[in-house]
Amino acid sequence: MSLLEVSALTVKAPDGRALLSEVSFEVEAGARLGLIGESGSGKSLTALAIMGLPPAGMTVSGSVVLDAPGLPRTQVVGAPERALNGLRGRAATVVFQEPLTALDPLAKVGRQLAEPLRRTRGLRGSPLRAAVLAALEEVRLPERVAGAYPHEISGGQRQRAAIAMALACEPALLIADEPTTALDVTVQAEVLALLDGLVSARRMALLFISHDLAVVARVTDRVVVLKEGLAVESGNLLDIVGEPRHPYTRDLVSSARRLDSALDWGAR
Amino acid sequence: MSRRRSATLAVGCVLAGVIVAVAVVSLFWTPFSPDDTSGGRLAPPGPPHLLGTDKLGRDLLTQLMIGARVALTAGIGSVALGGVIGVAAGLLAGFAVRWLDDTISALLDILIAFPTLLLAMLVVAAREASLGSAILAIGLAMSSIVARLTRVLVKRVLAQDYITASRTSGTSWPRVVAEHVLPNIWPTLLVNLALQLGLAVLAEASLSYLGLGTPPPNASWGRMLQEAQATVLTAPAGAIAPGVLLVVLVVGVNLIADGLRDVADPTRRARGSGSAVDPGSPAMGLDQGGSAVDLDPRRGP
Ligand SMILES: Nc1ncnc2c1ncn2[C@@H]1O[C@H](COP(=O)(O)OP(=O)(O)O)[C@@H](O)[C@H]1O
Ligand SMILES: [Mg+2]
Numbered sequence: 001m002s003l004l005e006v007s008a009l010t011v012k013a014p015d016g017r018a019l020l021s022e023v024s025f026e027v028e029a030g031a032r033l034g035l036i037g038e039s040g041s042g043k044s045l046t047a048l049a050i051m052g053l054p055p056a057g058m059t060v061s062g063s064v065v066l067d068a069p070g071l072p073r074t075q076v077v078g079a080p081e082r083a084l085n086g087l088r089g090r091a092a093t094v095v096f097q098e099p100l101t102a103l104d105p106l107a108k109v110g111r112q113l114a115e116p117l118r119r120t121r122g123l124r125g126s127p128l129r130a131a132v133l134a135a136l137e138e139v140r141l142p143e144r145v146a147g148a149y150p151h152e153i154s155g156g157q158r159q160r161a162a163i164a165m166a167l168a169c170e171p172a173l174l175i176a177d178e179p180t181t182a183l184d185v186t187v188q189a190e191v192l193a194l195l196d197g198l199v200s201a202r203r204m205a206l207l208f209i210s211h212d213l214a215v216v217a218r219v220t221d222r223v224v225v226l227k228e229g230l231a232v233e234s235g236n237l238l239d240i241v242g243e244p245r246h247p248y249t250r251d252l253v254s255s256a257r258r259l260d261s262a263l264d265w266g267a268r
Numbered sequence: 269m270s271r272r273r274s275a276t277l278a279v280g281c282v283l284a285g286v287i288v289a290v291a292v293v294s295l296f297w298t299p300f301s302p303d304d305t306s307g308g309r310l311a312p313p314g315p316p317h318l319l320g321t322d323k324l325g326r327d328l329l330t331q332l333m334i335g336a337r338v339a340l341t342a343g344i345g346s347v348a349l350g351g352v353i354g355v356a357a358g359l360l361a362g363f364a365v366r367w368l369d370d371t372i373s374a375l376l377d378i379l380i381a382f383p384t385l386l387l388a389m390l391v392v393a394a395r396e397a398s399l400g401s402a403i404l405a406i407g408l409a410m411s412s413i414v415a416r417l418t419r420v421l422v423k424r425v426l427a428q429d430y431i432t433a434s435r436t437s438g439t440s441w442p443r444v445v446a447e448h449v450l451p452n453i454w455p456t457l458l459v460n461l462a463l464q465l466g467l468a469v470l471a472e473a474s475l476s477y478l479g480l481g482t483p484p485p486n487a488s489w490g491r492m493l494q495e496a497q498a499t500v501l502t503a504p505a506g507a508i509a510p511g512v513l514l515v516v517l518v519v520g521v522n523l524i525a526d527g528l529r530d531v532a533d534p535t536r537r538a539r540g541s542g543s544a545v546d547p548g549s550p551a552m553g554l555d556q557g558g559s560a561v562d563l564d565p566r567r568g569p
Contacts (some may be wrong), residue, residue, distance in 0.1 A: 014427045081441070089438025101429040104448050105535050106455075115447070116437050148535045162433075169437050 001073075001206050002026040003048065004092070005175055009077075011045055011229075012055035017173040020229045022062070025151040027173060029069070030087075032199075034216035034237065035228030036252065043209045047094055047175045050207075052076045052084040066091045068172035074134070089116060089169035097178040099158035103150040109161050110136075110146030126186040139164045139194060156187035160163055163195060173205040180215060192218060213241075213256040225249050277527025283520025287513065291340050294333035302334055303485040310503045310523075322492070322506050323499055331487035332509055339489045339517060342379045342403055342472035342481075348412055349407030350468075351461050357411065358418020362426070373419070385478075392480050399472075399488075402481045406471045410464050417460055421453040427434035429451075447484065453478065455532035462525035466518045473514055489514050 004027040011020040020042045027033045039045050045054070054060050064076040071174035074083055096102040104112055110132050117131045118121055133143055139160040150158055159179060162250055166174060179195060180188040195218050199206045210216045216223060225233040225246065232246040244250040300307070300317070305325035313320040319328040361372035386395045388405035423430065426449065434444050473490030475481040482488040489510035496506030530536045 009334040047483070048432070053401060053432060053435055085438060085440055087438075088436055092436075093438070094433070096429060096433055098429065102433040102436070104430045104452070106451050107447070115434075119438065151535050165437065 001032075002065075002066060003018060003029045004207070005067070005178055006046075006063070007048065008062040009046070009049060009064060010061045011042070011049055011054060012059045012061075018229055019058070020049070021119055023224075023226070023229070023231045025224045025234060026184035027205050030203045030205055032208065032220035032222065034220040035207060035209045035226060036211065036213060036223050037212055040228075041226045042229040043211075043226055044097070044177055047177045047207070047209060050076065050092060050175065051088060051094060066173075068092075070154065071172075089119070090171060092173040093166045093169045093171040094164050094174060094175045094177055095159075095179045096164045097180050099155065099162045100150060100182075102162055103158060105150055107149075108146065109148055109150060109153070113146070113161065113165050113168060116165055120168065120170050135164045135168055136161075138167070138198070143203065154187075155183050156191060159183060159191050160194065163191070163198070167198060167202070169246055170202075173207060174199060175207045175209070177209045178211065181210070181212075188215075189227065195219070213252055226254070274531070276523050277531065280520045280523025280525075280527055284524060285520075286307040287336050287517045287520065288340060291334050291336040293370070294337050298327075298330040298333050300327035300330045302330055302487065304330075310499060310506075312503075314504060318501065319509060320505050322495060323503075327458035328506060328509060331492055332489075332513060334370050335487045335489040335492060335510060336513065338399060338482050338486060339469050339472060339478075339514070341399060341530065342471040343521070345399075345464045346410055346468035346568065347448040347461055347469070349403060350410030350464065353407070354414025355418050355457065357415040359422060361415065361424025369419075376412050376416050378421075379408075380416065382409075384409040385475075388475050388480050397480055397483055399482045399486070402472050402475045405480075406468050409471075410468065413465065414457075414460065418453065419458060422449065423454055425449050425452045427497050441519040442487075449453075455529070457531045458532055460473075461520060462528055466521035466525070469514070469518055469521070518530075 005023045006026070006170065009023045010018060012018050015251050022039075022213065023035060023046060035043055035046065045058075048054050049060050050064050050066075052064075060077050062077060065073065066076060066087055067073040068087075071087060071091050072083075074087055074091075076087075097195050100256050103109070110129075113132050113135055114128055117135065118128055119265055136143065136145055141157060141160050141164070143217075145157060145161065150161075153161070153259065161183070163179070176195060182189060192215065194220055207218065207265050208216060208219050221237045223240065224249070225240070227246070227248045233240055233244070233249050238250060241256075242254050244253050247249055299316070304327065305328055307317050307321035307325045309321070309325050309340045310323055311317050311321040311325070317327050317329070321327055321330070340405055343487075357372060357376070363378075364372065384405065387409055388402065391401045391408075431444060431448060434448055435441075437448070473488065473493070476488035476490030477494045478489065479491075479494075481490060484491075491505055492510040496510075500507045500565040501551070
């Protein structure tokens with residue numbers, strides 16, 4: 001049985017437009033899946049629908065089943081808020097694209113990090129403070145970050161903090177929604193390596209969302225290609241790159257190739 | 269910048285503090301009794317009447333001191349009333365389901381469009397001309413403005429990524445509200461309530477000027493202005509003194525509001541002191557000033 005089973009997931013905007021149409025995929029416990037697609041193809045919407053948090057006014061149909069160890073197997077679509085709330089964080093959680101807006105601007109980083117730690121581990125007082133510092137250490141952030149507001153640290157540090165908050169939930173599945181897109185190129189690689197290492201170490205499943213084939217290739221080899229709300233292709237990344245069937249995938253691959261050869265040429 | 273801002277706060281506190289001190293002293297001591305008319309009509313400044321007397325022979329300094337108390341009571345009372353009703357209604361609308369939100373919003377729009385002066389006249393007609401009536405009218409008018417602001421703030425915070433992020437990590441709804449929604453709306457609310465306090469003081473003076481406020485023997489600066497109007501050329505102190513005190517209090521309160529804006533918001537506090545990035549004001553514009561409780565008598569209802 002899969003940890004996450006999405007089948008025929010359809011999301012409609014308030015005006016009836018289908019933003020996601022019949023999307024299906026699975027993620028096994030501890031496995032990884034990449035979700036590739038251009039901006040506006042419905043990647044973030046997929047992540048939110050999995051969490052049972054679609055934007056107000058949208059109608060969701062189809063099926064999203066989360067089956068995490070130690071938690072009741074749950075059909076997310078149409079589930080009551082109370083059932084979902086027990087699931088969020090522990091079955092799955094999300095690292096968002098833009099860490100500046102995903103962190104509360106008026107709460108210090110340490111306090112925001114303490115929130116999930118208190119909930120999952122039942123810590124209070126000085127053990128909680130120690131756990132916050134340990135969690136920061138794990139994502140290679142200095143202690144002083146705990147006392148800083150989000151706007152007082154760099155973009156890369158903010159995303160590390162957001163990753164620490166997500167890991168503190170101890171989720172069975174981590175959904176990373178373009179976690180490095182908002183970052184400088186040099187920082188991107190570091191954050192990606194960090195995420196990769198921590199997910200492996202904790203044997204978490206990973207749903208990695210990106211518009212960038214090269215980035216996805218670094219963390220996973222199984223992908224779903226999303227185009228205007230449709231899953232146009234899915235399977236092994238190497239197969240798809242070698243033999244893209246859908247015209248959109250072909251574009252994706254050839255632009256990645258062009259970039260590659262440009263980089264090669266520059267390196268020479 | 270933050271130093272300049274805390275200076276703003278300090279100056280505001282000093283100005284408003286002077287008026288508060290005068291009001292507190294008036295509770296225990298005034299040079300004369302407020303209804304003592306033994307001083308003779310329009311006596312010039314000098315002992316024993318430091319600022320002279322008004323046209324009924326009452327001591328001007330005594331009147332001013334009591335006026336300070338009335339002005340502060342009106343300001344604080346109106347903000348307490350308008351704040352409690354307004355914040356409660358605004359929170360209700362902000363979190364409510366669609367139809368309830370629409371209903372409350374429609375009611376607020378009507379209340380906001382309702383002239384405050386007309387509201388005050390109705391309240392006075394139903395009760396009597398008193399400080400309580402003035403506070404009731406000003407507070408009710410203010411509550412609609414505060415409610416609308418609160419509702420917008422709640423809606424705006426609820427649409428922020430950090431609320432969604434917090435919910436994806438399994439934070440319960442009451443906790444999201446307590447830990448993220450309320451802390452993110454209160455700095456703006458606090459600043460607005462401080463601005464409203466200044467406006468309420470002016471509104472009470474206007475109502476009293478029109479005879480809809482505090483009755484004698486308790487003096488209101490607004491009524492003092494009205495009474496001194498006829499003799500402003502022969503006895504200018506009677507008009508100038510309450511006018512100056514009114515300005516001191518309102519400017520002081522507005523400076524406090526301005527200073528609070530920065531003290532209450534860490535993203536503003538740090539700006540200009542070498543923070544890593546400009547946050548693009550994630551805490552939302554704290555810049556919406558107070559929509560005035562408009563009682564300017566020259567413009568009429
Ligand atoms: N809150 C919303 N209201 C209306 N439309 C939305 C909303 N959020 C996203 N959409 C639309 O849904 C589509 C997919 O958006 P999204 O999932 O954010 O794309 P991306 O793949 O870039 O993450 C876009 O066309 C976008 O305009
Ligand atoms: Mg997106």
